[in-house]
Amino acid sequence: MNRRDLLKTVGAVAGSTLVARKLEAQEAAGSEPDTMAILVDTTLCVGCQSCEYACVDAHKDAGLEVPEDVDISVERPTSEKQWTVVNRYETEKGEVFRKTQCMHCLTPACASACLTKAMHKTPAGPVAWDVDRCMGCRFCMVSCPFDVPKFEYDSPVPRIQKCTMCWDRVSEGGVPACVEACPTGALTFGKRSELLDEARDRIYHAPDQYLHHIYGENEAGGTGYLYLASVPFEQLGLRTYLADEPYPVYTREFLYGVPVVLTLVPPLLVALHRASKERSVLPSESRKEDER
Amino acid sequence: MIAAADRPALASELRSFVRFILHELKPKRPLITPFNVISGAIVLLGAVLLAIRFTLGLGSITNLSQEYPWGLWIGFDVITGVAFAGGAYVITFMVYILGQEKYHPIVRVTVLNGLLAYLFYAGALLLDLGRPWNVINPIIGNGFGVSSVLFLVAWHFMLYMMAEFLEFSPAVAEWLGWRRVRRVLGSLTVGVVIFGITLSLLHQSGLGALYLMARDKVHPLWYSEFLPIVFLVSSIFAGLSMVIFEGSISQKVFQHRVGRRLHASHDDILVGLGRICGMTMFVYLFLQILVFTHGRRWEYLGTGWGAWYLFEMLGLVAVPAVLFIRGYRNEHIPLIRAAAALTLLGIIVNRLNVSVIAFKWYAPVRYVPSWMEIVVSLSVIAAELWVFRWIVNRMPVLAPSLELVKDEPALEGQTRARIA
Numbered sequence: 203m204n205r206r207d208l209l210k211t212v213g214a215v216a217g218s219t220l221v222a223r224k225l226e227a228q229e230a231a232g233s234e235p236d237t238m239a240i241l242v243d244t245t246l247c248v249g250c251q252s253c254e255y256a257c258v259d260a261h262k263d264a265g266l267e268v269p270e271d272v273d274i275s276v277e278r279p280t281s282e283k284q285w286t287v288v289n290r291y292e293t294e295k296g297e298v299f300r301k302t303q304c305m306h307c308l309t310p311a312c313a314s315a316c317l318t319k320a321m322h323k324t325p326a327g328p329v330a331w332d333v334d335r336c337m338g339c340r341f342c343m344v345s346c347p348f349d350v351p352k353f354e355y356d357s358p359v360p361r362i363q364k365c366t367m368c369w370d371r372v373s374e375g376g377v378p379a380c381v382e383a384c385p386t387g388a389l390t391f392g393k394r395s396e397l398l399d400e401a402r403d404r405i406y407h408a409p410d411q412y413l414h415h416i417y418g419e420n421e422a423g424g425t426g427y428l429y430l431a432s433v434p435f436e437q438l439g440l441r442t443y444l445a446d447e448p449y450p451v452y453t454r455e456f457l458y459g460v461p462v463v464l465t466l467v468p469p470l471l472v473a474l475h476r477a478s479k480e481r482s483v484l485p486s487e488s489r490k491e492d493e494r
Numbered sequence: 495m496i497a498a499a500d501r502p503a504l505a506s507e508l509r510s511f512v513r514f515i516l517h518e519l520k521p522k523r524p525l526i527t528p529f530n531v532i533s534g535a536i537v538l539l540g541a542v543l544l545a546i547r548f549t550l551g552l553g554s555i556t557n558l559s560q561e562y563p564w565g566l567w568i569g570f571d572v573i574t575g576v577a578f579a580g581g582a583y584v585i586t587f588m589v590y591i592l593g594q595e596k597y598h599p600i601v602r603v604t605v606l607n608g609l610l611a612y613l614f615y616a617g618a619l620l621l622d623l624g625r626p627w628n629v630i631n632p633i634i635g636n637g638f639g640v641s642s643v644l645f646l647v648a649w650h651f652m653l654y655m656m657a658e659f660l661e662f663s664p665a666v667a668e669w670l671g672w673r674r675v676r677r678v679l680g681s682l683t684v685g686v687v688i689f690g691i692t693l694s695l696l697h698q699s700g701l702g703a704l705y706l707m708a709r710d711k712v713h714p715l716w717y718s719e720f721l722p723i724v725f726l727v728s729s730i731f732a733g734l735s736m737v738i739f740e741g742s743i744s745q746k747v748f749q750h751r752v753g754r755r756l757h758a759s760h761d762d763i764l765v766g767l768g769r770i771c772g773m774t775m776f777v778y779l780f781l782q783i784l785v786f787t788h789g790r791r792w793e794y795l796g797t798g799w800g801a802w803y804l805f806e807m808l809g810l811v812a813v814p815a816v817l818f819i820r821g822y823r824n825e826h827i828p829l830i831r832a833a834a835a836l837t838l839l840g841i842i843v844n845r846l847n848v849s850v851i852a853f854k855w856y857a858p859v860r861y862v863p864s865w866m867e868i869v870v871s872l873s874v875i876a877a878e879l880w881v882f883r884w885i886v887n888r889m890p891v892l893a894p895s896l897e898l899v900k901d902e903p904a905l906e907g908q909t910r911a912r913i914a
Contacts, residue, residue, distance in 0.1 A: 281560070311707045317645035318628065319637035335637045338624020340563035341644045345707040352560050353624060355553030360624040443710060452706040453643050456699070456722050460646060463696055471591050471688040478593035 237308065237327030238372060239394035239426045240381060241401055242301055244438060245411060246388035249274070249288055249299035256383030257286045260368060265354075265361075277439060280304075282352040285365040286380055293433040300438045301380070301389070304329060304350045304365035305418065306426025309448030312342035312351055321351070321362070327394070327426050328367035336362060347422050347444050367426065394426065401430055423448025514670075522887050533876035540873025543866050544621060552624060555866040561854055562861035567622040569849035571871055573701050574842050575615030576651075577725070580733025582608025582658060583694035590687045599756035600763055602665055602891045603744060604737050606882065609658040614878040616651045621870065643703045650697035657690035669889040699726040705848055713852035715794050715803040718785045721848070727778045731771040732841040738767050738834040748886050753893025765822055768830035771837065772818030775811055782807060799855065806847065810840025 251272075258266040267283045277289045279302075286303035310329050312321045320335035321342050331351075338360055342351045354360035368378035381391040390397060398419060405412045417429035421444050429440065436442045547555045558565050585604045588594045620626045631637055632645055633652070639645045660682055667676035702725030705712055718724070745752060745760055752760075794800050814836040821829035843851075850861060886892060 279560070314639075314641040315644065315707060316637075317639040317642040317648055318631040319639045320631075332637075335628065335631050336625055337628040337631060338626070339619075339622075339644060340624070341642070341704070343560070343563035344704070344711075347707075347710055349561070353552075353563060355551055355556075355558060357551045358549055360551060441710070445709070449707045449709075450641060452709060452719070453641075453703055455719075456643065456703040456706065457641065457646070460696055464692060467692045467695060468688050471587075471691060475591045475593075475684060475688070478591065 236393050236395050237325075237426060238367070239306070239327060239392065239397050239428060240367070240378065241390040241392070241397040241428045241430065243388050243390070243401075243404065244298055244300050244429060244431045246386045247288070247299040247301065248386055248388075249290055249297075250385065251288050252383040252385055253286055253301055253380035253389065254284065254288055256379040257365075258284065260371075260379035261285065261366075264363065266363075280350065280352060280364070282354045282361075282363040285363065289439060291438050293437040295433050298431070298433060298438060300429070300431075300440075302439070303380075303427070304367070305348050305422070306365075306367055307422050307448070308424040308426065309450055311345040311347060311422070311449035314450035314453070315341045315345035317341070324369060326369075326372055328369045328372060329364075329426075330366055330369050331362050331364065333361060338362075345449065347449055348441065394428075397428055401428055404430060417442075420446040422446075423451075511670075518888050533879065536869060536876050537873040540870045540876075543870055547621070547870075552622070555864060555870070557861055557864045557867065559859070559861065561857050561859065562850070564622075564849060564853075565861055566850070566863035566867045566871055567618055569846050570842070571615045571618040571874060572622075573849050574845040575611055575618075576701060577698070577729045577732040577841055577845060578736040578838070579608040579611035579615070580694065580698055580729035581737040582661075582733070583691050583698075584730055584733050585737065586661065586687045587691050590684055591691070596759065596766060597763060599753065599759060599892075600737065600741060602662065603741070603886070605658055605661045606665075606885060606891055607736070607740055608733075609655065609662055610878050610882055612651060612655045612658065614874050614881075616655070618871070618874050643700055643706070647697050647700045647704065650693045650700065654690060654693045654697065657686050657693065660686045661690065665889045665891055665895075668895040694729075695726065698729040699723060701725050702848075705853075708853070711854050712848055713794075713799055713855040714789065715791055715799055716848050716852045718789050720781070720785050720788075724778075724781065724785065727774065727781055728841060728844065731774045731778065731837060734767050734771045734774075735834040735837040735841070738764055738771070738830060739838060742831050742834075744886070744892065748883075748892055751886055751892045755894075756892055761825075761827055764827055764830050765825050768818045768833065769822040771833070772815050772822060775815035775818065775837070779807070779811055779815065782811075799852065802847075802851075806840060806843050810836060810843055814840065 255268060258268050265283065266285065269278075269284060272278070274290050277291075278287045280287050286301060288299055288301050291298050291300060306327060306329050308323075310321070310323055313319075313323050313329060316322070316336075317339070318335040318337060320332045320337075322330060322332070324330050338353070340351075340353055340362075342362065343349070343353060350364050352363045354363065368376070368380075371378060377391050381389040390400065392400075398416065401416045405414055405416075411432055413431050413434065415435070417431070417435045417440055418425035418427050421441075423446065429435065429438075431438055434442075543555050552558055556565060556567075582605050585597055585601055589597050589601050620629060623629060628636075632639060632648055660679065663679045664676055664683070667673075667679055699722035702721035702723075705717065705721055706719065709717055741760065741764065745757075795804070814833040817829055817833035817836065820826070821833055854861075
C-alpha cells in the first residue's frame, strides 16, 4: 500500500466513525419520550371543521387557503394549501369524523430522508421544515409512511407544506391553533406521556365506548398525534398496516454498511491490484503506457 | 516569478493554445445531417419546455403529483441512467485491478460514457429539484443530513464524477499535448480507479436503498430489504450491456477514430463481455429467487402484477442471459448484441417498476409522464450524444494518441475540404 492509499483509508475511517456517531445521536434525540403531542378523541369530534379554518387563519402567511365547495362525503387529503382536514367516515357505528394532518413521528422518516436537514424533528416535538435549506428533492414525500408532506408544483419557488404543530406558538408557550379552536374538547395538547396516560384513562373508564388501542402509540415507532376511536382505525382511513418500528430503521443497516465498505474495499482492491500485477511477468504495452 | 525573457515565449504559447482550442471548437463534420436536425429540434423544444418549467413550476410541464413526487426524470434519467453508467466501474475493475489487458482498448470510451452519463443524467436531477439553488447546501454544510441515503448518493455522484474525470483526464492531456501533465495524471489512475469502484459499489446500491423507507408503497414483488444488493448486482450487467450496445454503434459511427488494436479485438471483447453479462445475470436470477422465497411472494404471482413480474424476470432477464451464453459459446456477435438490447430494456423496466410503475400500485390515479417530460428526457440524451461525439472526434478515446497523430494530417485535410 502506498502513502496515498494509506491516507485515503485513514480519512475514510475517520469520516465514517463521525457518520455513525451522528446517526446514533439523532436516533437518541428522536426517541425523547416527553415531546409535545396532541390527542384526538374521535368520539368527541362533531366534524365542525373549526380546526381547519383556525389552521388556515393561523398560517395565512404560509399560503394556506380556505377550501371552496367542500364535499364532505368525499375523503379529502391534506394539500399544499391545507395542512389539516376533517373527513367523515361511514363506519359500523355510523358517521365518525376524523381530523388528519402530519403525525409528527417521534423518529420521522421524512427528517432522516432529508439530506439538508431542512425537515427536522424539533426537541419540543413538532417536525418542522426550513425554507433556506430545502432543495425540493421531495425525498421526504417518498419516504413518509403517511404521505404527509405536500409540494407546491405550481410555483417557481416551491415550498414543502405540512402541519408544523404551530411551532411558533408552541415555542412561545402557546397552544396549536386547531386545539384552541376545537369547541368539543376532541383535541388535547400536552406532553406525550401525559396524553398517553389520559388516553388510557379514558379507555379504562369507558371500556365499551373505546377501542382498546391508541393509534400512534407505536405506529411508525410512535407519533406525536394520538388517536382514540370507537371503531377499528382502518374504518377511519388510518393506515393500520404500518410497521411499529421507526421507518429510519429500514435504511440504518445500509448506512451502517457504508463505513465498512469505505474502509475495507479500497485495501482489498489494492491487494488485488498488487496480486494481479505480480502474476503478469511481462507487463504489456498498454500498461507501460499508463504508468509511464 | 517568470523571468522577463520567458514572457514572449509564454505569450506565444498561450496564443497557440487559444488558436488550437478555437480550431477544435469548429465542427469537423457536416452540420446538416438527419441526426443533427432531429436531435437539434428535440433539444430546442426541450429548452423551451425547461424555460416554462423554471418560470411556472414543475407542475406546468410534468404530471407529477402529491401522490407521485418522483416521475420519469428521476426513475429513468437518474436511476436507470446511473445503472447504465455502471460499465465504467466494472471495466476499470477488470483492467486495472484484475489486469485483464484484453479490455484495455475500451477503457477510455467506457469511462467517457460513464462520466457523461453522470454529468447529464445525474445533472438532470437539477431539473427535477424544486429549489435547485439550494443544491449546494449538503456540500457546504448548510445541514449535513448524514442519516439520509440521498445525502450519500449526492456526495458520491459528485465525488465519482471527479474520479471519472481524473480517469479520463490523460486523454484530455494528450489531446492538448501536455506531456508532463499527462504523466502526473497517468500515475493517479490506479488510485482513482480504486476510489471510483468503492464509490460505485455504494451509490449503485444506494439508489435501491432510496426506496427502503417506501416499504408500504412499492409493490411487494419489487420491494425487499435486499433492494440495495439487487440494484448493485444488476448494475454490473446493465453497465456492461450498455458497453456492448454503445461499442457496437461507435464501431460504425466513429470508424475513422477507431484504433487498430480496438478494431482487431472488438469482437473478442464483445464475446468476453457477453459471457460476464450472462453469468452475472444468472447470479442475479438466483438472488431474485432467494428474495422471492424469503419474502413469501407466492400469493402475488396469480395477479396481473405477478404476470408483469414474471415477464420482467423471465423475458427480460432469463432470456437475454441464455442468449448471452449462447452468443459466447458460438462467438455469435449479433446474438450478443440482441441480448444486450434486451437486457437494457429489462433494466429500464426494472428501475421504472420500482420507482414509477409498481410505486403506489394501489393508487386510484396513476402517474403517466407527460409528453413534455419525455421530450426533456430525450433532449438530455441528445445533448449528451453531442458532447460525446465532439470529444470522440477530437481526443484519443477509441485509439492511442500516437496512432491518431499519424492519421491526423490526412483527416484534417478531408474535413477542411468538406467544410469549405
